Amino acid sequence: MSALPAPSDRPDYGSRVRELEQAFAAFNATSALLQNAYRELEQRATLLSAELAEARSERLLQLAEKERIADRLQRLLETLPGGVVVLADEAAPVENDDAARQCLEQTLQPVREALLFRELRETLAARLGELAGEHVDALLQLVIGLLEEGRALVEGGEGLLELAQP
Numbered sequence: 001m002s003a004l005p006a007p008s009d010r011p012d013y014g015s016r017v018r019e020l021e022q023a024f025a026a027f028n029a030t031s032a033l034l035q036n037a038y039r040e041l042e043q044r045a046t047l048l049s050a051e052l053a054e055a056r057s058e059r060l061l062q063l064a065e066k067e068r069i070a071d072r073l074q075r076l077l078e079t080l081p082g083g084v085v086v087l088a089d090e091a092a093p094v095e096n097d098d099a100a101r102q103c104l105e106q107t108l109q110p111v112r113e114a115l116l117f118r119e120l121r122e123t124l125a126a127r128l129g130e131l132a133g134e135h136v137d138a139l140l141q142l143v144i145g146l147l148e149e150g151r152a153l154v155e156g157g158e159g160l161l162e163l164a165q166p
Helices: 013-079 098-131 133-148
Strands: 085-087 093-096 152-155 161-164
Touching: none
Parallel strands: none
Antiparallel strands: 085 093, 152 161
């Protein structure tokens, strides 16, 4: 039979057991910390998900309210007897109703006609030069009459103005 090793050659099982017990205790403590941290993260994720859902539903309610207000303002705009023009910060028209468009068209029509008359007069005088002489106004009245009939004044070949058929 084999002889038992001498006490100095035998491993110290007691110290090895204590080391293993300490390692297991450290492992269990770390594991418990990780479990607690994971639980806290799950709770935080649940809380954040609930807050997100609440914010999302609040936003949807706000959007629905804004749509309702926009529809109401649009109906109000359409039913007002006077013209309404909504201007942006730069004083550019953003929105207007039919009454405002008609009013603006009626107001701007004489301005357009005066500008057209002046432009046509200058164009005829420049194109015809001395040939037109004092007859520019009569020619201009003739061109305006043709335009009112639905003909369009277009640039023809060689820089000439031509009246297009309606």
